[in-house]
Amino acid sequence: MHPGEVLGTVAVLFAIVGLVGYWLSIYNSLVALKNSIMRSWANIDVLLKQRHDELPKLVKTCEGYMQHERAVFDKLSEARGALLKAQTVAQRAEAENLLTRALGQIFAVAEAYPDLKANQGFLQLQSRISELENQIADRREFYNDTVNTFNTRLGQIPDKWVAGWLNYVTAELFHVDQGDRQDVEIKFAMAG
Template sequence: MAFWGLGLGLVALVFFGLIALVIVFFVLSVYNSLVALKNNIEKSWANIDVLLVQRNAELTKLLDTVKGYMKHERGTLEDITRLRASVANASGPQAKAAASDLLSGALGKLFAVAENYPQLRSSENFQQLQGRISELENAIADRREFYNDSVNTFNIRIQQIPDSVIAGLMRLEKKEMFKPALGTTEDVKLSF
């Protein structure tokens, strides 16, 4: 009978040892997963920044191209120059989103006004820059969506049980979404 007790004890030891292994694995898996999600957000934010920098570079070329044609639109061009600087200087998703949206709106106005300048419209350089900036605007919109999806997944995970326990120990906090601030969705008033 003593052997039976020893035998059952050993079987129980293996069983609970494996259960403990599952628990340890699960905790490590949740920890690694939260670290990966946090890093994904940082990476997707950096990926938006890359495109914003590229758009600023293309804007410099665009402004150089149009200023010879649009001499009467000095106010518009100055607004774009100012907004371009405010995008570069903004920090944090909310501020960056607000500045970026204002710049996108101003660019839309610039392209609309450019319709009144047939010589400019027919310029190959202008057409190329317009196309490139539109592509970048689309890509920025996609990456904003990607960033927000990543933030949303992270925010849900750190609030769900049992992940919330490990997230609490890791002192993880909700992340901010890249969404337009109030007022930035309104039409931009430009001085002509």
């Protein structure tokens, strides 16, 4: 075999290995990204579970003081029920927003009960739930970042071709409820 032919064969081999390697790198990274979306979604669930475990304690602490605020607790239990039933990302987002609003209402109403506000247990729960709320918000943002990266890659060439071969479709973003985008109206009852 002439050296030129050997070199030509090696060059073609490099080109084939290079193309296959590049295709595999796209394939592997898309699979990893898809798993990363599922992981970041599951990581929100971890915090939701923690918040879920704190809620009965909060209700128990508050109920003794806020006996006339049945409606607030009903909303909270309604939101918890909706969260358990939620199947899709949109339903989950709606139920979570409902729960966040219900919690916000409990904390707002608690302002009118000085005894409750002075309760150490309540203060600890309030701080713990607020902390969890912040962490949940961060992780939702993280989930959306991951989904955004995935969706962007699904629209780009050559990733689009590999994703088509894998039958990958764009993932759903976690949208904030319309009600949460509106400005919060705060009313103060003036004494006297």
